[in-house]
Amino acid sequence: MTSHLACLGLGVEDGRGLERVVQHGLAHARAWGSSDGTSVVSWQDDSGARLVLALREGTLVDVVPSFAGTPGVLLAGLVLAGPGTSDVHVADVVDEAGAVLTRCAVHVEQRALLDASPWSGPAALVALGFDVTVHADAGSFAGDPASLLGGAAERADGRAPVRFGPESFVPTGLFTDAPGAAPAPVALLHGTVVRASRRRVALTGQEFVAARVRTAPGEVDLCLPGDVGEVRPGNVVAGGVMLVARLADMAADGRGRHRRP
Template identity: 50%
Template sequence: MTSNLDCVGLGVTDRAGMRRLVDIALAGAERLGEADGVSVLRWQDPSGARLVLGVRGDEVVDLLPSYAGTPGARLADVRAVNEDVAVADVLDDGGEQATMLAAELEQRRLLPAATGPVGGLACVVALGVDVAVYADAEAFAASDASLVGDRDDPGDPPAHVVEQGWPWPPRMATESFVSYGVFGEPAQAQAYARLNGTVLGAEPRTVTATGQRFVAARVRTAGFEADVCLPAGDAGGVPQPGNVVAGTVFLVGSLPVPTAAGGGAAPAKRSWLPWRR
């Protein structure tokens, strides 16, 4: 499985590489705000690749890769369910709930818990940790990747499926989405999801800080649009409009939370925390 950092061209192979990456980020980061003694800093490469860091004193306590995407999801009732993950309703153009998602937010430490849930038009970045690209909807529908359940032994179709003349085994729609983090115990929620969607456009990006390449694809899925990021080699070339991207992603969100006063470049000298993902 591809690492989250690899998806935005920030892959490292050892502790020394991680230290260099963190030092670069801290030297050019902007300050988004502070909560509970932790400063939230965000660094952005000209390619759009981002790192969001939480810094307490001289210690980097967390680090989240992200991307400067385009708003494409109208979120409501955004609420933290554990230290890392927030859950939100996704609304359609008519204000009705279309789906739900669980994501790690760039501003998760800055959510105003005292005033209740928040929302707004948000960027959703899907880091393609295990995805494939298909030529079109027909190619995806014919692939094993579209199957629901056990692809090796789907069993016999239930009676109601036979009665209705529905296809068997069942398959996922070309534009479909399942956020695993909205199920189960909130304390255990993670930001992984199954995302299938139609490519609206895509382009390769080269990270100035590392020289690594990645692909940023705008994808329409069930209820919203997302920026799917993946290493250039994993895409088999740059996806074209009408292609289908399908697989497991890690969701990162960015809400329109105001930048704190007194922001600016962060100090360059900080200790390093090993990447947790």
């Protein structure tokens, strides 16, 4: 988790640093909802960095790092990734007509409040970029090794290499050959920067970059560590990300539980 926290300006070096961040989140959190004895609270820094924390009988049982993104994709049929899996969900990403654009695995901010029923609706999709490069534009990306499929500059048959498009998305976490292995909430993301800004977290003094990115499934909020350098509209970003979803149409009712509209 520590590398993902660095994407939000919450980087820590050890368990003690992580405990400090979590305890700060708990001390300044707001109640969000409850379900079956589990209460969920959320803390958000002015920068947009956020933690969603679940507690059972006063004991912390789950932490989801995320960002205050805005809805940009439509998810359909969101369910747990498989038996015995409690922290990863899978869903189709669809267009407004319901046609499937892709499929992905995600962490869900509200996962402690979900039941077993499939969920569908708009979502804010946050990408925490643990291995992302920034390119001046689509042309620059097309000529860079980062666009090569498999990193191969030429094919054995002598034909031109296969390259990723500048707004392509590959849900690598769904591809595994290991028997019984659960999907992972990771993907290869390539997209065009719509807007970007540098943020600073008051708790740590660390900076991070938050960029709205247009890619094949829709628009996502990409968060990058502060040492990434300048990110501008029109840049193309490319690389590995961890995905977190906030389900936009889940609203707390008067009892604090979450419901589908």
